[in-house]
Amino acid sequence: MTTELRVIPIKGIGEIPPGTDLGLLIYTALQQQNLSLEAGDILVVTQKIVSKAEGRTVDLNTIEPSPFAIKIAERYDKDARHVEVVLNESKRIVRMDHGVIVSETEHGFICANAGVDESNVNGAHLLTLLPVDSDASAKTLRARLQQLSNIDTAIIISDTWGRAWRTGQVNMAIGVSGIEPLTDYRGQNDPYGYELHASMISVADELASAAELVMGKIDQVPVALIRGYSYTPAEGTINTLLRDASTDMFR
Amino acid sequence: MTTELRVIPIKGIGEIPPGTDLGLLIYTALQQQNLSLEAGDILVVTQKIVSKAEGRTVDLNTIEPSPFAIKIAERYDKDARHVEVVLNESKRIVRMDHGVIVSETEHGFICANAGVDESNVNGAHLLTLLPVDSDASAKTLRARLQQLSNIDTAIIISDTWGRAWRTGQVNMAIGVSGIEPLTDYRGQNDPYGYELHASMISVADELASAAELVMGKIDQVPVALIRGYSYTPAEGTINTLLRDASTDMFR
Numbered sequence: 466m467t468t469e470l471r472v473i474p475i476k477g478i479g480e481i482p483p484g485t486d487l488g489l490l491i492y493t494a495l496q497q498q499n500l501s502l503e504a505g506d507i508l509v510v511t512q513k514i515v516s517k518a519e520g521r522t523v524d525l526n527t528i529e530p531s532p533f534a535i536k537i538a539e540r541y542d543k544d545a546r547h548v549e550v551v552l553n554e555s556k557r558i559v560r561m562d563h564g565v566i567v568s569e570t571e572h573g574f575i576c577a578n579a580g581v582d583e584s585n586v587n588g589a590h591l592l593t594l595l596p597v598d599s600d601a602s603a604k605t606l607r608a609r610l611q612q613l614s615n616i617d618t619a620i621i622i623s624d625t626w627g628r629a630w631r632t633g634q635v636n637m638a639i640g641v642s643g644i645e646p647l648t649d650y651r652g653q654n655d656p657y658g659y660e661l662h663a664s665m666i667s668v669a670d671e672l673a674s675a676a677e678l679v680m681g682k683i684d685q686v687p688v689a690l691i692r693g694y695s696y697t698p699a700e701g702t703i704n705t706l707l708r709d710a711s712t713d714m715f716r
Numbered sequence: 717m718t719t720e721l722r723v724i725p726i727k728g729i730g731e732i733p734p735g736t737d738l739g740l741l742i743y744t745a746l747q748q749q750n751l752s753l754e755a756g757d758i759l760v761v762t763q764k765i766v767s768k769a770e771g772r773t774v775d776l777n778t779i780e781p782s783p784f785a786i787k788i789a790e791r792y793d794k795d796a797r798h799v800e801v802v803l804n805e806s807k808r809i810v811r812m813d814h815g816v817i818v819s820e821t822e823h824g825f826i827c828a829n830a831g832v833d834e835s836n837v838n839g840a841h842l843l844t845l846l847p848v849d850s851d852a853s854a855k856t857l858r859a860r861l862q863q864l865s866n867i868d869t870a871i872i873i874s875d876t877w878g879r880a881w882r883t884g885q886v887n888m889a890i891g892v893s894g895i896e897p898l899t900d901y902r903g904q905n906d907p908y909g910y911e912l913h914a915s916m917i918s919v920a921d922e923l924a925s926a927a928e929l930v931m932g933k934i935d936q937v938p939v940a941l942i943r944g945y946s947y948t949p950a951e952g953t954i955n956t957l958l959r960d961a962s963t964d965m966f967r
Contacts, residue, residue, distance in 0.1 A: 469722060471721070472722075472723070562965050575880075625915070628879065629880040629881075630966065631958065633897075633918030634916060646884075647884045666886070667884030668929065670925070671886050671926065678721055679720070694929055706883055707881070713881060
């Protein structure tokens with residue numbers, strides 16, 4: 466039975482130094498908003514604050530670009546040190562054209578710039594890298610929140626990615642814990658008795674997208690609480706959402 | 717200022733014969749749920765009921781497959797009449813492999829099977845085709861709802877599509893009216909004073925995905941009301957979300 470869904474922005478989360486106890490920070494921010502976690506709640510947390518808390522940042526000034534990075538940077542009018550970091554974060558280059566590098570990360574994600582983002586922190590020009598193991602990041606955060614609140618939530622770590630064929634970016638899931646990220650309707654019947662052939666819904670991606678709507682880019686809202694969504698509890702892994710190379714027509 | 721978002725399933729919408737006054741049907745369903753439209757409301761409506769109301773269905777038994785469709789169907793173990801309809805709805809085949817046909821529709825959408833879906837209606841095995849002009853469908857529905865309620869809403873017509881590189885499907889926007897589907901943050905600064913380089917958010921796709929979370933596939937919920945999202949009012953067109961061929965690296 467589907468009921469109303471609420472997507473609630475969690476505010477008051479400021480700058481995130483390395484080593485930040487994200488669970489405590491989010492728990493405190495929820496309290497300041499007079500929100501208590503409830504069973505079945507989902508927290509969507511942007512990659513940027515997870516990466517910062519985990520110290521997954523690089524100061525551009527410490528990077529020595531390779532000749533290849535310098536050549537690519539010149540061709541696309543980019544910063545060679547930035548290109549160097551993108552190459553280092555890539556397992557494989559999928560496309561390199563129009564000034565865009567689409568690569569596959571060690572996690573198996575296929576996205577622009579291997580998920581490397583620019584960020585200003587206290588005047589230093591930093592790059593944020595994706596968490597090394599974003600499922601593990603989600604799991605750690607979930608355990609910490611459970612410790613603090615005694616409530617088992619689902620955690621989705623999200624990042625803002627472009628898509629093939631369509632302009633604009635949307636939030637997608639890059640790490641999960643406590644939720645099965647894919648809902649499989651195959652073999653079930655629709656309301657008209659017709660068997661659903663090709664219906665596996667990537668609910669983790671849809672939840673990440675829903676969360677983005679209350680986050681914005683300018684407002685400083687790196688966490689959203691989603692309440693009222695009936696999901697399948699599971700440890701879960703983002704690998705479920707990664708298409709197998711053997712059926713990937715756009716490698 | 718971001719506030720809480722509500723995503724509300726609109727229930728009680730039954731089978732949709734051709735010629736159905738969708739605006740009246742949705743208006744009535746809202747009333748039965750004790751909901752009144754408010755300024756700023758967004759209605760996400762699945763393609764399937766729009767196509768059915770517009771008579772964009774084909775009875776498989778009326779289709780004479782071409783030799784090419786027969787050959788493809790044999791290779792992929794499909795119904796040749798279904799393949800024939802997919803070919804007819806395609807402007808161009810993007811990929812044809814692993815039993816999947818990814819094609820570009822006349823609208824410029826790139827999706828599996830040209831958006832052709834199977835559906836059982838009163839025992840007949842029908843295929844639903846995408847609306848001929850899904851922006852126009854959205855515009856007509858918006859005007860009808862405005863006539864009935866005196867409230868100007870935004871309409872998003874959604875469909876459930878797969879993605880490159882990721883398993884599972886998500887809802888995406890295929891037609892809009894009353895909303896600018898893309899929010900462009902380029903040239904603005906993030907909270908840390910850093911200029912946002914590559915931030916155009918496809919809010920129409922995110923809204924469509926958020927709506928899917930209350931629709932499900934088995935529950936018969938083809939319409940969702942989204943309340944509390946501050947969007948940019950505009951006539952809007954889905955063409956804004958279609959990547960130009962010259963920058964499309966996955967054609």
